Amino acid sequence: MRQCEPQRIRGWFYLPEAPDERVPGILTWEPSDGATLELIGGFSPGPDYQPSPEGNGVYATQIVGDVRSGTIFGESDSGKKLSIWDAQRGSYTAGISGEVREEFWSSTWVCVGAHIGSPQDPAFIEATLEPDELYYLTNDRRFCPPQWAKIAGVENPGERLVNGTQLMPYILPVIGGYHAEYAIADIDGARYSVNTHATRPWVSEATEAFPELKLDMMTRNLRRGRAIELQLGANVSIRLQDEAAGSAAAFVDSMAAVLDLIRLATFSTCDVEAIWLEATNGDQLSLLSLIGEPAAPHETHLPAAIVFTFGDVTLDSFLSTRKSLTEGRQAAFAWSMVIGHCGYSPQFVEQYVSQVLAAAEGFDTWCLRNSGQVELNARLKALHGRLPNEVLALIDLDVNNWADWAVWARNHVAHGGTRRRRFIQDSLQLLAIAKSVNLVTYLVVLAELGVPSEKMVDALRNHPRLQGLLLHCEAVNQIKEMPEPPL
Template identity: 25%
Template structure:
């Protein structure tokens, strides 16, 4: 359909005229091309001046090293306004002194394209709504317009049945003045007549619509898309690529000359997110998903995730980074997983000062009194009343459901001890001679799982579901087995 969003995993091309916002009369023909693996490239027949030139008092011009870049280039192509943001010239070919006069050529690399609107910057509040689709969103939403019934008289299928389409009522919740809507759109029935048979099909797309109280900008829209992307990545335990991002132009921008409000205008966003979603790829298996809107209702999880994502963003970024770009070396994964645990502990606001604060203050002053004045500043900074890494790991293990945790980490003492030693040896000695590769892998997997369970616990995931995840999720079952094999203290002989 012509009104479908532009999928980021599909190529596109827009031929038109292009100009700089401060020089709209100088319009240069060219073609904007997008390829998922290469990004956005504008090829001009002609060029914008990209040299850095200084004109001297005597009229002479001095060309400096380097080249200009442009924050925004405007265009008109395929009967739509286009804004190109973050534009850098990659090649320019001038024809001075050529035997045959021909147009100059210029190629410009573009960071982001808005198809359907002219804006002056990514911070311009020009949009009223944000719509985003990410991989596995429909699986997480746990709703569909499709319903199937198969006839099986006497318990034996007879080959008959029906597939019906029933519109799904949108679910919405307001958080801090912003409305989040779980919406569906579906195509009309289509019959594809082939020589060897006939295929009938429809497509149901679940997506998130975000409606802020006031007009929003492109940069805020990308942050909102990232919020949803991270939620689905956490819920499915799988990198969640952005399939498409669409904005609605604010009515104030789209008013007609007569003062009447025009219908909402779609603005497609073409950019390169952390992962580009593949819209036709098979969804993640349901048994590999941590939670859906069945186990944690939409109207509950969105407000909680909004708060948790902001409060624990550093920890979630680190742990989700292992899903988006897993490191090839166990040492890097060790530092990331343990770092996420430490950052999470701080974000949770657990007050675990080993020594009462009043007592520690007097103790520190007494110790500093024995230190020569020239060394006192250095010693003061090293005297801290913070919990150790082992203390933090113990505290994290105590927060989720304890039955689930005991299945995942049967020997918390051993896990905390070996994780602390592995991290300290790597950070201070540059190697982990007392750990085998298998044990390090178990440390990384268990620490990652403990962080994830804590985040899920903060989202309010029921204890029963936490137990189901540990017992049934293939990766967490593997992690629990590694904990039993490598992170359990050996039994002493009687």
């Protein structure tokens, strides 16, 4: 079950402590909003009646009683077990007597395939994450160039006949199957493995005895004709040291490093197609969660959208550098602010200015450990100075003018105006300041990861989003102080 797709599951639901009190309902999953459980009836008890202070009866302060938040178990009409974690009761309807008629619950994650009491229960031995774009970091080539071939029944290959016939038999070599541990890294008691996979024919005694059966099983018979679809893909699996069991919450936390990798390698959001969990008993379960962004696996990939691959920065190197940059006081928070601006499109210019300047200052202070009493102007210049010469030549920022206006912009936004009365032409220049700061900070992170300078230059020239940021550097160089407007 894929979390990037809407789901609608009918079944019976109950609280784990009251398995005999089952309520019919519909569980829906929306990739951007999470899970909603609509019950016909509900778990809420009747209202709590209190004696009237006047002694002439009883009264209730609410229509129905309170019910605890937390896990809800379910079973779909097809027999699949469901665990809805951290569920919160929302709205409900009830009769005059307090009997619940409808009840609505919401949650951010659902385990499909088992009844697990809590996301903190050590019930799993492996988690597998399928994010968009990961395959393009691997350079694992499974499709080989087509080869012309001799095939029985084609007497004149490549020759055009009088009636227009021209038959050209060929073979498309494919290295199908599953390639485990294309890239591996061990860190913080967990092993991360990038695995690739490619379509392969089904293998069984029947298919080996009747080779045509392999072709039939790979073929879709469409009204327009027959079709065979071949796919390449990649995932990341995570296991704990010594094959120890871990909780869903712990595995989800460990996925943050993978999301960061994809964001930095693409300068975009990390879109997650599916998450699979292997239980301690060997069962394969799926997890619906709001981790990452909803994937779009069928959209077209843009080759220029990849900034670096494992050929430039190994998985082990990335995880090690990430760990060193996020250790210590406030470093993880500052890192998250920088990562959050990969591919981020601001809704409000002032908000964007405030956030990217805070991210730049925090990264220099806590991740690069320049935690002395240093002014923002000096920090920005220090970040700029960490970039390779080839990159500096391409972005071509007037560093003094840039840092000066960036500090002014931060103060202007943070304080709702500044005592130092300066005026720029329009909000587009304010946006250019923010985007140039975002770009410089991102490039510094790439440099810390060890991305070659030629790959950074290539990305600045060709990456669809970085190209746009580069244009704003020249706009910042053109900012000059405007005369104060008349009163």
